[in-house]
Amino acid sequence: xxxxxxxxxxxxxxxxxxxxxxxxxxxxxxxxxxxxxxxxxxxxxxxxxxxxxxxxxxxxxxxxxxxxxxxxxxxxxxxxxxxxxxxxxxxxxxxxxxxxxxxxxxxxxxxxxxxxxxxxxxxxxxxxxxxxxxxxxxxxxxxxxxxxxxxxxxxxxxxxxxxxxxxxxxxxxxxxxxxxxxxxxxxxxxxxxxxxxxxxxxxxxxxxxxxxxxxxxxxxxxxxxxxxxxxxxxxxxxxxxxxxxxxxxxxxxxxxxxxxxxxxxxxxxxxxxxxxxxxxxxxxxxxxxxxxxxxxxxxxxxxxxxxxxxxxxxxxxxxxxxxxxxxxxxxxxxxxxxxxxxxxxxxxxxxxxxxxxxxxxxxxxxxxxxxxxxxxxxxxxxxxxxxxxx
Amino acid sequence: xxxxxxxxxxxxxxxxxxxxxxxxxxxxxxxxxxxxxxxxxxxxxxxxxxxxxxxxxxxxxxxxxxxxxxxxxxxxxxxxxxxxxxxxxxxxxxxxxxxxxxxxxxxxxxxxxxxxxxxxxxxxxxxxxxxxxxxxxxxxxxxxxxxxxxxxxxxxxxxxxxxxxxxxxxxxxxxxxxxxxxxxxxxxxxxxxxxxxxxxxxxxxxxxxxxxxxxxxxxxxxxxxxxxxxxxxxxxxxxxxxxxxxxxxxxxxxxxxxxxxxxxxxxxxx
Amino acid sequence: xxxxxxxxxxxxxxxxxxxxxxxxxxxxxxxxxxxxxxxxxxxxxxxxxxxxxxxxxxxxxxxxxxxxxxxxxxxxxxxxxxxxxxxxxxxxxxxxxxxxxxxxxxxxxxxxxxxxxxxxxxxxxxxxxxxxxxxxxxxxxxxxxxxxxxxxxxxxxxxxxxxxxxxxxxxxxxxxxxxxxxxxxxxxxxxxxxxxxxxxxxxxxxxxxxxxxxxxxxxxxxxxxxxxxxxxxxxxxxxxxxxxxxxxxxxxxxxxxxxxxxxxxxxxxxxxxxxxxxxxxxxxxxxxxxxxxxxxxxxxxxxx
Numbered sequence: 001x002x003x004x005x006x007x008x009x010x011x012x013x014x015x016x017x018x019x020x021x022x023x024x025x026x027x028x029x030x031x032x033x034x035x036x037x038x039x040x041x042x043x044x045x046x047x048x049x050x051x052x053x054x055x056x057x058x059x060x061x062x063x064x065x066x067x068x069x070x071x072x073x074x075x076x077x078x079x080x081x082x083x084x085x086x087x088x089x090x091x092x093x094x095x096x097x098x099x100x101x102x103x104x105x106x107x108x109x110x111x112x113x114x115x116x117x118x119x120x121x122x123x124x125x126x127x128x129x130x131x132x133x134x135x136x137x138x139x140x141x142x143x144x145x146x147x148x149x150x151x152x153x154x155x156x157x158x159x160x161x162x163x164x165x166x167x168x169x170x171x172x173x174x175x176x177x178x179x180x181x182x183x184x185x186x187x188x189x190x191x192x193x194x195x196x197x198x199x200x201x202x203x204x205x206x207x208x209x210x211x212x213x214x215x216x217x218x219x220x221x222x223x224x225x226x227x228x229x230x231x232x233x234x235x236x237x238x239x240x241x242x243x244x245x246x247x248x249x250x251x252x253x254x255x256x257x258x259x260x261x262x263x264x265x266x267x268x269x270x271x272x273x274x275x276x277x278x279x280x281x282x283x284x285x286x287x288x289x290x291x292x293x294x295x296x297x298x299x300x301x302x303x304x305x306x307x308x309x310x311x312x313x314x315x316x317x318x319x320x321x322x323x324x325x326x327x328x329x330x331x332x333x334x335x336x337x338x339x340x341x342x343x344x345x346x347x348x349x350x351x352x353x354x355x356x357x358x359x360x361x362x363x364x365x366x367x368x369x370x371x372x373x374x375x376x377x378x379x380x381x382x383x384x385x386x387x388x389x390x
Numbered sequence: 391x392x393x394x395x396x397x398x399x400x401x402x403x404x405x406x407x408x409x410x411x412x413x414x415x416x417x418x419x420x421x422x423x424x425x426x427x428x429x430x431x432x433x434x435x436x437x438x439x440x441x442x443x444x445x446x447x448x449x450x451x452x453x454x455x456x457x458x459x460x461x462x463x464x465x466x467x468x469x470x471x472x473x474x475x476x477x478x479x480x481x482x483x484x485x486x487x488x489x490x491x492x493x494x495x496x497x498x499x500x501x502x503x504x505x506x507x508x509x510x511x512x513x514x515x516x517x518x519x520x521x522x523x524x525x526x527x528x529x530x531x532x533x534x535x536x537x538x539x540x541x542x543x544x545x546x547x548x549x550x551x552x553x554x555x556x557x558x559x560x561x562x563x564x565x566x567x568x569x570x571x572x573x574x575x576x577x578x579x580x581x582x583x584x585x586x587x588x589x590x591x592x593x594x595x596x597x598x599x600x601x602x603x604x605x606x607x608x609x610x611x612x613x614x615x616x617x618x619x620x621x622x623x624x625x626x627x628x629x630x631x632x633x634x635x636x637x638x639x640x641x642x643x644x645x646x647x648x649x650x651x652x653x654x655x656x657x658x659x660x
Numbered sequence: 661x662x663x664x665x666x667x668x669x670x671x672x673x674x675x676x677x678x679x680x681x682x683x684x685x686x687x688x689x690x691x692x693x694x695x696x697x698x699x700x701x702x703x704x705x706x707x708x709x710x711x712x713x714x715x716x717x718x719x720x721x722x723x724x725x726x727x728x729x730x731x732x733x734x735x736x737x738x739x740x741x742x743x744x745x746x747x748x749x750x751x752x753x754x755x756x757x758x759x760x761x762x763x764x765x766x767x768x769x770x771x772x773x774x775x776x777x778x779x780x781x782x783x784x785x786x787x788x789x790x791x792x793x794x795x796x797x798x799x800x801x802x803x804x805x806x807x808x809x810x811x812x813x814x815x816x817x818x819x820x821x822x823x824x825x826x827x828x829x830x831x832x833x834x835x836x837x838x839x840x841x842x843x844x845x846x847x848x849x850x851x852x853x854x855x856x857x858x859x860x861x862x863x864x865x866x867x868x869x870x871x872x873x874x875x876x877x878x879x880x881x882x883x884x885x886x887x888x889x890x891x892x893x894x895x896x897x898x899x900x901x902x903x904x905x906x907x908x909x910x911x912x913x914x915x916x917x918x919x920x921x922x923x924x925x926x927x928x929x930x931x932x933x934x935x936x937x938x939x940x941x942x943x944x945x946x947x948x949x950x951x952x953x954x955x956x957x958x959x960x961x962x963x964x
Contacts, residue, residue, distance in 0.1 A: 071663075074555075074559055075558075075559075075663075076555055076558075076559075076662060076663035077662045077663070078662070095558070095563070095666060096555070096558040096559050096663065096666070097558050097559070097560075097561045097562055097563055101559075102559055102560065103555075103556075103559045105552050105555070105556055106552075107550065107552060109550065109552040109553050109555065109556035110556075111553060111556070111557075111571055111575075112553075112575065113571075113574045113575055122557070122560050122570075123559075123560030123561050126560055126561030126562055126566070127561055170556075170560070171559075174560065174561070397770070397773050397774065398773075400766070400770075401766075401769065401770035401773050402770065404766035404767050404769070404770045405767060405770035405771065405774075405782065408763070408766070408767035408770070408786075408843075408847075409782075409785055409786075411840070411843075412785075412786065412789045412840075412843065412844075413785075413789065415797065415800035415801055415803075415804055415840070416789060416792060416796075416797065416800055418800065418803060418804060418810060419796070419799070419800040419803055422803060429808070432808075470677075471677055471678040471681055472678070474674040474675070474677055474678050475674070475675065475678035475679075475682075477671050477674040478671055478672060478673075478674040478675030478678070478679075479675075479960070479961070480960075480961075481664075481667050481668060481671035482668050482671040482672040482674070482675060483664060483665060483668040483671075485668075485672045485675070487679070491675060491678075491679055491682070492953075492957055493953055494682040494683070494686050494687060495678075495682065496952070496953050496956045496957070497686070497949060497953065498686060499952075499956070500893065500894060500897040500898055500949065500952055501897070501898075501901075501949070502897070502898055502900060502901020502902070502903075502918060502941065502945070503898075503901070503903070504901050504903055504918045504921050504922060504938065504941075505693075505901060505938045505941060505942060506686075508693060508921070508925065508934060508935065508938050509686075509689035509690055509692065509693045509938070510685065510689050512689060512692040512693055512696055512931075512935065513685070513688060513689040513692050515706050516692050528685060529685075531681075531685075532681070532682070532685040532686055535678065535681070535682075539678070540956075540960065543960050544959075544960055547960060547961070551663075551664070554663070554667060555663050558663065558666070564666055564667045564669070564670050564671075565670050567667075568667075568670070568671075585791075586791075589791050589792075589793075592793065593793040593794050593795065595794075595795055595904055596903055596904065599926075600925075610793070610795050613795055613796075613799070614795060614904075617795075617799055617802065617908060618908070621799075621802055621803060621806060625799060626803070629793070629796040629799060629800075632792075632793055632796060633792050633793075633796065636791050636792055636793075640788075640791060
């Protein structure tokens with residue numbers, strides 16, 4: 001494959017069937033990067049390695065610094081501290097047009113005075129590609145994002161979904177080593193968003209490219225990304241696979257930010273092998289599995305996802321034996337929220353606390369459903385609990 | 391669901407009266423320019439007599455030609471300078487002397503013309519400049535570039551900055567990004583700025599009276615001295631011609647901006 | 661460094677040419693106005709003295725400086741003609757601006773309530789007369805207002821008056837001319853703020869029990885105040901120094917300051933007094949000018 005672009009990245013090689021860079025060598029290394037606006041520390045010492053070919057999502061509430069971090073990678077903001085290494089080169093202070101990195105903008109930023117074709121060709125012309133090569137590359141990109149026949153249209157003659165594709169094609173056309181996507185699907189409606197998520201993943205896999213996507217939508221991040229970096233107040237709170245993030249959050253904040261969760265505050269009473277016995281105010285004494293990194297005595301929060309909590313009319317048999325210990329708490333159904341696939345029950349405990357339990361609606365006709373006011377037993381195993389520092 | 395109209399009868403009435411107030415006097419003037427009667431207010435049938443009169447009035451034609459030349463050259467210089475000023479103000483962030491700069495640009499918009507005219511004349515006298523075409527052109531450029539700057543600046547301000555970022559992301563340095571993305575997008579405002587400068591210059595009496603020299607009167611100066619002596623049907627004809635000229639300029643300019651926005655990147659300067 | 665800063669560096673270079681131009685042709689001339697306002701008239705070319713001549717040597721320059729005086733300003737303050745002219749200019753400008761607001765507001769309000777596609781048309785319709793020459797528009801009114809003009813013909817035909825009314829050379833004619841000429845300047849800023857206003861605000865006020873006139877006074881009008889401010893300043897400042905309209909339409913027994921300045925300059929050839937009159941006019945307008953500058957800056961540089 002011949003390539004006119006001087007800054008051909010690993011991705012282009014991968015697309016051509018060549019090998020990725022040496023394993024273990026990150027494509028991009030962010031080292032202690034910080035950015036202050038006035039007195040506001042938008043990004044506060046972030047370090048992160050991005051491997052070639054990965055699909056990383058930066059997830060966080062608005063104002064957490066994820067967009068600023070992305071803009072620093074693109075070159076629109078220069079970090080006050082830290083380095084951004086692409087290969088061995090520090091690009092932290094390089095101008096946007098000097099980086100082999102391209103970005104897909106949140107509002108797409110399509111040039112309204114140019115046709116679809118000219119939008120896609122824009123970056124190629126700047127790179128000084130030959131006319132024929134530009135035409136070939138544009139055709140390839142148009143086919144890639146399935147926009148055949150729309151080449152002569154203007155951005156204002158396209159639907160939202162088509163515009164999103166043009167923006168994607170334009171950013172991919174230069175074969176960047178790294179593609180940044182700023183809330184790429186935020187402007188699409190729900191159905192289209194779900195389809196596009198799949199297409200983006202498929203595209204990333206096929207091209208073997210490295211994507212970094214910024215989003216505030218955790219479902220989107222979970223669906224698409226192989227790794228998620230959760231940001232809060234300018235810092236990376238946790239970087240993990242979607243499953244690990246959900247099942248083993250590192251802090252109470254992450255547990256509450258990602259998905260729904262019940263949290264009980266308590267204190268260690270007893271350590272029994274790899275089981276901890278913790279006394280809580282709301283849920284009485286709970287037996288929980290000790291986390292991977294052993295914890296000392298003290299105050300902890302116990303987090304349990306609503307779908308891990310089972311409900312029944314009578315308590316299950318719980319042997320006092322080690323492996324089959326079950327945490328059982330009594331309560332009354334206080335509220336029922338039918339969501340289609342699942343139903344969320346709010347259970348009011350005798351202590352006054354509330355527990356949310358999510359139950360799959362596996363049968364169409366649930367003649368035996370619970371009703372408000374009904375006495376009930378909620379139970380879960382020690383392994384369903386996550387112990388978090390308070 | 392269709393939205394119910396929010397227009398009340400009062401709204402419609404005030405709009406209709408307002409527009410009638412704005413247009414009737416001009417309409418009457420145009421109609422009477424075709425009046426055959428010498429008495430301006432007695433209708434004597436349709437005629438082009440006053441247009442003939444105008445085209446045989448050498449002094450008036452000369453003044454009109456002078457005005458036209460001044461308007462074209464001052465509007466062109468003003469558009470260049472005004473656009474540069476707008477770019478500096480809307481993209482230059484903070485720089486030393488910025489407050490003075492914007493102050494100098496905004497003040498002439500409302501400054502009474504007698505002050506601007508007098509001060510420029512005193513400058514020209516002090517510099518011992520020969521007064522005529524160039525002094526009027528400089529004076530008009532000074533006034534109209536401020537209007538151009540405001541028109542272009544407001545367009546630049548409403549432009550999505552991420553378009554420029556996208557251009558840089560795709561390999562443009564800032565100057566290149568400006569020329570290939572920003573400039574084509576603000577072109578209609580630049581054209582509108584030129585038109586505004588052109589008509590303001592064509593229109594100006596006070597500043598031109600101060601800054602012109604003997605023997606190089608502009609059209610408004612001529613019209614003014616005729617009008618002071620009373621209404622003459624020939625003036626109606628001249629005014630109608632000026633209105634027609636301005637209408638043509640507006641139509642051409644709006645066509646040009648439409649055309650430029652429907653062409654591809656090939657229409658862009660680079 | 662942000663992308664804005666990356667862009668800012670070359671953008672600042674763009675300031676150089678317009679900066680030099682405006683400094684030379686707008687700022688520097690005021691120094692000459694000030695200098696000549698402190699000089700005396702002379703029957704010479706140029707018609708004032710002293711004349712600074714940098715080639716005449718140091719002593720001549722010192723003598724020239726010593727010859728400057730504030731006599732012209734004393735004259736302006738002591739002579740009733742000038743004082744009256746300033747007072748009349750301010751009264752006329754205030755009255756005319758109030759009239760403009762009264763007439764312009766309903767029109768702008770009506771425009772803002774038109775369906776979106778019609779608003780653009782209405783906007784063009786309001787702007788177009790502004791493109792036609794100022795002088796021509798005043799002249800159009802002379803046509804209508806003169807002794808045997810269209811207005812008197814209509815009034816006579818309708819038997820509303822027994823004999824032609826004198827319109828020209830009256831204050832009414834002048835006010836008609838001013839309102840006519842400045843109306844777009846009042847309407848456009850008003851329309852701009854009214855059109856931006858969320859219609860839901862008026863609906864919410866109505867929903868909360870306010871009758872239409874209260875909706876207007878308690879919600880619409882207060883929210884349109886920035887537009888009112890812009891429109892008022894945009895009209896008031898130039899009207900104070902207006903020359904053409906009072907000269908052609910008003911009587912000649914009481915002059916506005918623009919006319920006085922013109923008269924001193926062109927008829928009496930008294931450049932120093934005209935310059936002093938300009939300086940005083942500038943001082944009178946200083947506060948509204950600064951207000952206008954701030955407004956303009958805020959409007960054009962939001963989000964900075």
